[in-house]
Amino acid sequence: MSWRSLPRWIFYTLLLIVFVGPFWAFAVTAFSGVTLQPGRLLLWPEALTLENFHYAWVKSQVWRYLLNSLIVVTIGTVLQVSVSALAAYALARKRFRGAAAVSLLILSTMMLPEEVIAIPLYIVLGDLPLLNISLLNTHAGMILPVVGWAFSIFMLTEFMKKVPPELEEAARVDGANEWQIFWVVILPLVKPALGSVAVFGFIMIWDQYLLPLIVANRDDLYTLPVALATVRADETMPPAVFVAITLIAMAPSILIYLAMQKAFNRGLLMGAVKG
């Protein structure tokens, strides 16, 4: 490190203050046991305690919202990845007339912001065509609409296309059926890609706001991000408790990102290059 690189290090420090500072202040405040005015945050911990989390858990019933969120994000991610892998197998490894049309149809939904179909989606969820059941006020109503995601289908399709056909043929000669080829030959080879789409799917589902907002009319069904506004309205709650609740709400997506960074970056680069 020389004096010449000093401006560079000042710039790095500024970046960290701007982009990470708020997270730091939230974490420090959430674990501190001092009474704060609303809107005040600490930069250094004082009187370390778990009291704020205890209050959040017991009195604000955050566990209930967190449970809803975890149910939605876990089942949602698993279904999304499974459905995408199945579809990608057909699009990448099978030749059939109309394949291009199906790809285009799925791809077209990437241009469609979910927000613009919120109103009709609400009507459809209230009376699902064919089954004539209502998914409003159910977890299924918050999960099923995110299961079909063009991004993960295309990501997996690209990876599955790269598997050499010889491997598949060899398995076929050995008498493997279609499911075995998918499950035993193809899937293990695209495991890294499965990881990437799983992280992206998790973060995308955790980010859902409008969907749970319109599906859940009862507050005991709210996911944590949607419940934040309701929880905040409780004026008897100390401000530091709400900071702790916000920290709980941001933790899952950040932890998944940090834990699966390699998979995440692979997906990001793929998305960035492909557009």
Add this chain to the structure above:
Amino acid sequence: MTARPRKLWWRAYLVPGVFLAPALLAFTWFKFIPMARGLEMSFHQVNFGAPSPWVGLDNFRRVFADEALGQAALNTLFYVGGTVTSSALLALLLALVLQGTTRHLRFIRTAIFLPAVTSAAVLAEIWRILYAPTPDGAINTLFGWLGIGAQTFLNDPDSALRWLMVMHVWKHVPYDTVIFIAGLATINTELYDASDVDGANVWQRFRFVTVPGLAHAITIVMTLGLIRGFRVFAEIHATTGGGPAGATEVVMTHIYKLGFVEFDYGYAAAASVVLFAFTATTTVLYLHWRKRAET
């Protein structure tokens, strides 16, 4: 000879059909049917438990005559224009500084990515607290140290929208930065050497080597920015809800109120159709224009 081709015709679709079925079902139910229903609703006055009469283009006429929606559209355009350009410029600067593979650069890139993986609703709560309008609020304290006067942030009708734009840029700059870094990695280093031989200065190198080399990355960043700007909802709904006095009302928050507060579904659907048509047209025109610029 007559039976065999038919059997083959079946077989060709059996396997892909079965594998694609769950995805197609999900897309049909939750994307295509809502799209079709939305279009249909936009031509009706939608009533519940009563017939919904066909009203032709009435809903669309209302869309273009609605002053509140017009104001929301102007706010949205301002929001999109401001966030897309500032986010792209900042990201370009960050990419130039943060490209490279040393360990401390990778650490900084990971650290500054945290806002990008924070959900919009949480982002809103973080910034509501940072923007506390009291003089001892988080950012006001920082402003105090820098000698800037205390702000009322989201309570100030004149600047609330701009503070929300800062929040939006904060979340999306890291993502755009990564796209630019990926773009920088594709630039042929020989071009830089050649420009050195030609005696180009730093600005000329940037202008005539880096920027053309980033053409594709610029297109991606701008397109993503346009799409996510026009659809913005969660971070505004969860902070100001469109207030104070409509100062931060954007098209989606307005549509949400039309639909879920006033239950004027047909009209809300028509406004959604117009928003989609506008976003799609802008994006397509932009991509068309860039296609020529890139080559």
